[in-house]
Amino acid sequence: MNQGKIWLVVKPTVGLPAFLGGVTIIALCVHAAVLSNAGWYKQYYNGKAAPKTAAVTQPAAPMAPLAAPVAATPSADTAVVVAQHSPPARK
Numbered sequence: 001m002n003q004g005k006i007w008l009v010v011k012p013t014v015g016l017p018a019f020l021g022g023v024t025i026i027a028l029c030v031h032a033a034v035l036s037n038a039g040w041y042k043q044y045y046n047g048k049a050a051p052k053t054a055a056v057t058q059p060a061a062p063m064a065p066l067a068a069p070v071a072a073t074p075s076a077d078t079a080v081v082v083a084q085h086s087p088p089a090r091k
Contacts, residue, residue: 007015035041
């Protein structure tokens, strides 16, 4: 704990309740702000259901098929490069 020396100045019996009380007050303020500014919360709390959206069953336009992958064929240049870089044969 890099802030451990604070307890040499502030007693833990005062500091801990003050810290936890501050965290509690901040949490309650954040929750109150979210619940008062969320438009759906009042409707949900009163039991009104949200309107159901229609499910999309088919895409708007069919997708084009993917092109077949092109197979790479080794060329003569590749064979020359491999032959130049191969290790010498052992006797």
